[in-house]
Amino acid sequence: MPEPSATADAPADLPPSSPEAGGLLPPELRAWMLLLAATGAIEQQLRSVVKKAFGVSHDEFLVLCLLADQPGTGGLRMTQIAELLGRPKTRLTYQVACLQHAGLITRQSVCGDKRGVEVTLTDKARRLLTEASAPLAGAVTDALDHAISPAQHEAMCGFLPHTSDTTDTEHADTGRDDAVRKDAVRK
Numbered sequence: 001m002p003e004p005s006a007t008a009d010a011p012a013d014l015p016p017s018s019p020e021a022g023g024l025l026p027p028e029l030r031a032w033m034l035l036l037a038a039t040g041a042i043e044q045q046l047r048s049v050v051k052k053a054f055g056v057s058h059d060e061f062l063v064l065c066l067l068a069d070q071p072g073t074g075g076l077r078m079t080q081i082a083e084l085l086g087r088p089k090t091r092l093t094y095q096v097a098c099l100q101h102a103g104l105i106t107r108q109s110v111c112g113d114k115r116g117v118e119v120t121l122t123d124k125a126r127r128l129l130t131e132a133s134a135p136l137a138g139a140v141t142d143a144l145d146h147a148i149s150p151a152q153h154e155a156m157c158g159f160l161p162h163t164s165d166t167t168d169t170e171h172a173d174t175g176r177d178d179a180v181r182k183d184a185v186r187k
Contacts (some may be wrong), residue, residue, distance in 0.1 A: 026186070059087070075121075
């Protein structure tokens with residue numbers, strides 16, 4: 001039987017397996033593999049949206065996302081960004097230089113630490129992130145829709161048991177109930 005193949009529109013699904021069915025992977029490791037497949041599908045789907053909206057690479061976009069997630073107009077030190085992304089500092093220095101050249105971030109020395117450098121988003125980057133939020137969210141949803149089947153979603157919930165144990169009242173605070181959240185992940 002031929003193995004499923006991945007295309008730009010529909011990445012290959014992992015074949016169904018379980019320890020009871022003769023598979024060797026425990027549910028947690030299988031869920032990890034599903035998470036990696038979903039992450040790859042999202043990255044692939046986002047690449048063109050990111051390039052069109054920002055003119056930067058996916059890795060550079062991840063730096064923008066980290067900065068956008070900071071409260072107010074706060075920034076992050078280069079060392080924090082490198083740690084959070086699991087990237088070597090030398091590679092990050094290049095990415096930050098590209099983002100600065102594009103007018104999307106600023107760099108400044110940290111007061112009291114001559115070696116420390118803090119990076120913050122520019123107003124241009126904030127505007128572009130706001131404008132691109134719908135297409136970016138759509139790309140993530142589309143990628144997950146193609147990458148994770150309902151059965152794989154259940155396997156993922158087994159990997160993250162706290163998400164399957166949440167109650168509707170916990171989601172009421174955010175305006176989303178469990179059924180809506182699960183349906184969004186499946187789509």
